[in-house]
Amino acid sequence: MKNNPENNTEPEETEEKERHNALDELGNQVEKFAVKTAESIKKVIEKALASRNTVLTIRINDESNQKMNMLVDAALFKSRSESAAFLIQEGIRSREDLFTKIQGKLQKMEKIKDELRSIVSEEMDEAS
Numbered sequence: 001m002k003n004n005p006e007n008n009t010e011p012e013e014t015e016e017k018e019r020h021n022a023l024d025e026l027g028n029q030v031e032k033f034a035v036k037t038a039e040s041i042k043k044v045i046e047k048a049l050a051s052r053n054t055v056l057t058i059r060i061n062d063e064s065n066q067k068m069n070m071l072v073d074a075a076l077f078k079s080r081s082e083s084a085a086f087l088i089q090e091g092i093r094s095r096e097d098l099f100t101k102i103q104g105k106l107q108k109m110e111k112i113k114d115e116l117r118s119i120v121s122e123e124m125d126e127a128s
Contacts, residue, residue: 045076045086052085060084 060068071083092099 041076044090045082058084 065080068080068083068087071077071086072080077083077086
């Protein structure tokens with residue numbers, strides 16, 4: 001057998017190298033995942049901010065203000081206005097089921113209002 005330095009490697013050193021390589025690979029995968037996640041968040045943010053066209057003045061509590069400031073401090077948004085717009089849109093999206101129910105009830109209410117207008121209009125026509 002030739003004197004090959006790799007053949008003289010202790011089993012513990014080989015295991016250590018394998019663990020190191022496995023950790024490097026895991027680190028690379030985590031980094032790739034973090035980059036993809038950041039890109040995904042960036043796309044959601046850009047989409048949320050692209051269609052802002054209504055100015056709204058609101059009062060919020062201190063905790064909400066701190067959370068919005070955190071997003072600005074983390075450089076995810078340029079302003080509290082942008083972070084508020086994003087958080088509102090995400091809140092609405094997360095409760096889409098609730099808004100669907102509300103929309104259904106509002107449609108029923110509008111139908112009842114139309115029926116009432118029709119009844120009152122008919123009564124007024126008959127009284128004339």
